[in-house]
Amino acid sequence: MKIKQLSLFLENRPGALNRPLRLLAQAELNILTLSVADSSQFGVLRLVMRDWGQAINLLEKYGFAVKVVDLVAIQVVDQPGGIVKVLDVVEKAGVTVEYVYAVPKNRPGHTVILFCFNDPDTAILVLQKKNFKILSLEELLPAPMP
Numbered sequence: 001m002k003i004k005q006l007s008l009f010l011e012n013r014p015g016a017l018n019r020p021l022r023l024l025a026q027a028e029l030n031i032l033t034l035s036v037a038d039s040s041q042f043g044v045l046r047l048v049m050r051d052w053g054q055a056i057n058l059l060e061k062y063g064f065a066v067k068v069v070d071l072v073a074i075q076v077v078d079q080p081g082g083i084v085k086v087l088d089v090v091e092k093a094g095v096t097v098e099y100v101y102a103v104p105k106n107r108p109g110h111t112v113i114l115f116c117f118n119d120p121d122t123a124i125l126v127l128q129k130k131n132f133k134i135l136s137l138e139e140l141l142p143a144p145m146p
Contacts, residue, residue, distance in 0.1 A: 001136045002070035002120050006047045006055060009065060012038060020045065020059055029055050032140060033103045033114070046101075048114065050141060071114045072123055073103070073140055075133040078111045086113070086132065093126040095119050103140060112140065 010016040017036065024031065024047075035046040048071065049055055056066050076082040083100075090097065096118040103112045112135060117123040124134055 001072070001124065001134045003048060003073055003114070003135075003137050003140070004052045005069045005071045005114075005116070006049070006052055006059070007067040007069055008045045008047075008059065010043045010045055012041055012043055017043070017045065020062075020064055023058055023062055024049075024055060027054070027058050029058070032137075033101070035101045037099075048103075048137075048140075050137065069116060070120045071116055072120050072127075073112050073114050073135040073137075074127060075107065075110050075135055076113055078109055082111070083113060086115070086127065089126055089130050089132070090115075090117065090123050093122055095123045095126070 008020055029049060029051050032048045032050065037044045059066050074086055076086060087097065098116040098118060100113055100115050103114060115123065128134060
């Protein structure tokens with residue numbers, strides 16, 4: 001159960017972040033979660049969204065270079081050391097963590113962490129063997145409003 005993430009390189013200048021986000025909003029494409037990492041000259045905008053294929057087409061149409069990366073969403077017990085249990089399992093399997101970020105809680109007492117692994121398939125296999133809950137994109141999405 002891998003989740004697609006879009007990554008865009010942005011210049012570090014006023015309005016650079018707003019431009020792709022405005023395009024997505026105007027197209028009514030909703031973002032589940034995002035992360036921005038920066039350096040002195042550029043930033044990387046990372047997006048997870050349901051309609052990622054439509055988002056790629058739209059963003060590329062307006063000149064953005066978009067890279068698609070597979071993430072693994074893992075439900076982790078919300079307590080000190082919860083993430084360490086995940087890291088111990090993947091470390092023993094020789095899997096490298098490239099980066100992580102959290103998304104809003106989907107269950108009381110748990111949090112969800114999105115991992116970018118160098119080998120997501122192996123990570124999923126070893127984590128499932130240790131009974132970690134790997135979530136699909138649908139399981140991350142908020143429940144529809146009544």
